[in-house]
Ligand SMILES: Nc1ncnc2c1ncn2[C@@H]1O[C@H](COP(=O)(O)OP(=O)(O)O)[C@@H](O)[C@H]1O
């Protein structure tokens with residue numbers, strides 16, 4: 174029996190999403206193969222095992238053969254829990270410290286994608302300093318904030334996002350200067366680093382990555398959001414949002430997206446798994462990377478497992494492979 178700790182919940186805005194993912198994971202782990210330890214982190218960062226508060230966390234973790242951090246966002250997908258597990262020499266599913274923290278940070282992901290020459294939407298990086306803003310230019314120099322500098326570089330609609338976020342929390346679409354100012358203020362409530370990005374009139378597609386003997390990419394799925402863009406509500410509260418597998422794009426485009434997804438995964442030094450999201454621009458059919466998620470949603474109906482199911486890897490098999498890779502340090 175492999176003693177596996179499924180860690181979920183967490184301090185991020187995606188706490189509830191993590192709970193849903195972990196529920197599916199726990200239900201689908203083979204009880205004959207695994208001794209499952211149910212480890213919950215509440216919204217304040219307190220740890221529990223089977224509803225009992227853990228007194229000595231390090232001692233508790235040390236008992237485990239492997240950990241599956243089914244955590245999204247801050248404190249889980251950003252390299253911090255990965256660092257804790259590294260220090261304790263406990264194998265864990267998924268990306269390491271560097272890939273997790275780069276993947277979580279939208280600005281730094283973009284810097285790496287730029288280096289890897291993966292096409293992406295133009296952007297401006299701004300920082301909040303107390304109640305003011307500054308622009309961080311290409312040479313990482315601080316420049317005075319001026320909204321015109323942004324609109325000179327980017328065309329509307331413009332998306333404004335907290336650099337460290339997920340599930341579309343803090344993300345707003347602006348179609349004019351007033352909305353842009355408000356969107357920046359809003360994103361500033363979630364993070365001091367803010368990504369201001371040109372909107373791409375596009376369909377949204379996603380590709381899943383599984384890393385073992387070699388890095389493999391699934392087919393490509395399409396998102397049909399029930400709202401103007403794929404907001405938090407459109408993701409979790411609106412059953413009218415649909416997914417389509419495979420995406421309604423050409424074979425050639427699917428092939429290109431799969432290659433770019435593997436490239437992005439390798440560029441951030443990914444391990445284990447990731448879901449890489451893209452925009453396919455209407456009219457031009459140009460492909461742009463949007464982001465990489467190192468711990469994608471993992472419910473049975475989430476895009477990540479569904480993409481692999483579509484190519485013949487079932488949810489349970491996916492779990493087995495991920496855990497096996499972690500234990501064997503692949
Ligand atoms: N540059 C963009 N062009 C068009 N739509 C965008 C752009 N950036 C974000 N969006 C929309 O906002 C959603 C959330 O943004 P995303 O960067 O994926 O953040 P999150 O990490 O919260 O999922 C996307 O799924 C998409 O619908």
Ligand SMILES: [Mg+2]
Pocket residue numbers: 340341450464
């Ligand atoms: Mg996204």
